[in-house]
Amino acid sequence: MRGARIAAAAVVVAAAxxxxxxxxxxxxxxxxxxxxxxxSRHLSIGSAGFTESELLAQMYAALLGHAGYRTxxxxxxxxxxxxxxxxxxxxxxxxxxxxxxxxxxxAKTHGPKAAPVASPxxxxxxxxxxxxxxxxxLTVLPAGRAVDQNAFAVSRSYAARHHLRTLSDLGRAxxxxxxxxxxxxxxxxxxxxxxxxxxxxxxxAVDPKGVGTTPAKQAVQNGQDQMVLTTSTDATLxxxxxxxxxxxxxxxxxxxxxxxVNRSRAGGPRAAAALNRLNKVLTTAELARLNEQVDSWRxxxxxxARNYLVAKGLLxxxxxx
Numbered sequence: 001m002r003g004a005r006i007a008a009a010a011v012v013v014a015a016a017x018x019x020x021x022x023x024x025x026x027x028x029x030x031x032x033x034x035x036x037x038x039x040s041r042h043l044s045i046g047s048a049g050f051t052e053s054e055l056l057a058q059m060y061a062a063l064l065g066h067a068g069y070r071t072x073x074x075x076x077x078x079x080x081x082x083x084x085x086x087x088x089x090x091x092x093x094x095x096x097x098x099x100x101x102x103x104x105x106x107a108k109t110h111g112p113k114a115a116p117v118a119s120p121x122x123x124x125x126x127x128x129x130x131x132x133x134x135x136x137x138l139t140v141l142p143a144g145r146a147v148d149q150n151a152f153a154v155s156r157s158y159a160a161r162h163h164l165r166t167l168s169d170l171g172r173a174x175x176x177x178x179x180x181x182x183x184x185x186x187x188x189x190x191x192x193x194x195x196x197x198x199x200x201x202x203x204x205a206v207d208p209k210g211v212g213t214t215p216a217k218q219a220v221q222n223g224q225d226q227m228v229l230t231t232s233t234d235a236t237l238x239x240x241x242x243x244x245x246x247x248x249x250x251x252x253x254x255x256x257x258x259x260x261v262n263r264s265r266a267g268g269p270r271a272a273a274a275l276n277r278l279n280k281v282l283t284t285a286e287l288a289r290l291n292e293q294v295d296s297w298r299x300x301x302x303x304x305a306r307n308y309l310v311a312k313g314l315l316x317x318x319x320x321x
Contacts, residue, residue: 010094037139042070042101046091049077051294051301052148052287056095058305059278060259064093066315067274079104087136089262095313096260098122098143099253102111103128109135120250133260139171139267143256144279146287150190150252152179153242155220166248170227171199180207180216181229191229194251217242222314234283236291257282281312 038249043064047057054075061071076082076093079101085091099118106117109132117128122143130140154164162173170177183205185191195201209216212230217240219225228242237243259275261267286308293304309315 016202017299019084021297037269038262039268039270040092040265041068043092043266043271044074045071045073046086046088046094047073047075047084048082048094049075050078051291053095053286054301055287055290055294055305055321056257058302059282059309060093060095060275062276062306062309062315063274064271067270069271070275075213083108085139086260086262089265092262093267093271094260096140096258097306098125098129098140098258099147099149099255101140101258101260102132103253105129105136118253120253122254122256125254129258134263137263139261140273141259141261141272143254143258143278145284146233146257146282146284147255148231148233148257148284148287149247149255150248151219151230151234151244152227152236153194153220153234153244155223156241156243157246158220158226163202164245166246167195167199167201167251168248170245171195171201172203174200175226176202176204177227178205178207179203179227179229180209180225182206182211185229198249198251205279233286233288233291235295239296257287277314278309281314 004204016173028254041288045057045061047053054276057073065071076085076091082091082094082297083104086189102118102218103116106114117132118125126140126143133140140316144172149151152167154170159165162169162175164170179185179192179195185208186195190202192206195203199215207216207219209219209225209228212228216225216228217230217236220242221240227245233246234244247315257279259279261275290304290308293299306315310317
């Protein structure tokens with residue numbers, strides 16, 4: 001589902017970044033794939049153009065800057081553009097999502113009909129992802145605590161009335177559920193089919209209002225639908241009186257936030273240490289609150305990112321001023 005959100009974002013890229021990105025490293029550059037990890041002093045951080053990606057990129061830039069790097073940020077609207085640019089060293093660091101990226105690289109390598117390699121098991125997903133990324137001269141740093149994956153929400157009153165905290169609770173309740181989601185939810189294994197087979201939830205219909213859109217949330221708020229497909233870092237659920245139900249049987253794949261870097265330019269231990277400081281503290285709930293500050297409170301991503309890093313002791317106050 002995330003692919004549609006990224007593809008819809010605006011593409012704002014310098015011409016130099018776009019030139020030559022389509023095919024990945026040229027034959028004469030393939031030696032860089034097996035070269036020792038590099039440590040360039042000037043790193044370009046890419047963003048996919050939606051709020052969360054911009055926030056993460058801003059935090060990466062601030063942490064790398066504090067570690068002694070010169071940094072700049074580039075907004076690139078979709079993975080089809082920024083991943084080849086990353087291979088070519090025209091972008092050095094990008095915030096990514098483990099399961100989504102693993103399956104995307106797998107399809108790019110083995111074809112669109114290749115069996116998925118991502119799963120709810122983070123370790124297995126990371127193993128597959130690192131193998132696929134490494135063959136392209138990319139390094140996947142350790143996964144963070146924050147996860148942005150498909151999630152399902154119901155109204156707070158509905159959850160209280162039926163004593164629901166988890167998707168298993170909803171399955172046991174045997175309530176008829178009309179689900180607000182995208183059209184693809186009818187067939188996607190991690191959506192309606194999975195809710196039926198793994199949880200026994202009685203999905204009676206999929207209301208095609210999109211993933212986490214305002215009309216979809218309003219439909220659950222007013223009782224037209226009983227549940228909405230959104231994401232685990234959705235910043236606006238409380239505004240609609242909605243709460244997430246825990247995916248206690250792990251239907252969704254492990255889409256933990258991961259820094260993806262060009263090995264020859266940013267694959268050394270110094271950059272990894274700087275970025276891992278964020279991975280160790282940033283949680284899913286905190287990432288949702290940061291999204292809310294940008295999307296609902298209209299604060300600048302750079303300010304929100306710096307304030308969070310200062311509050312967590314990852315950046316000195318004077319460095320944020």
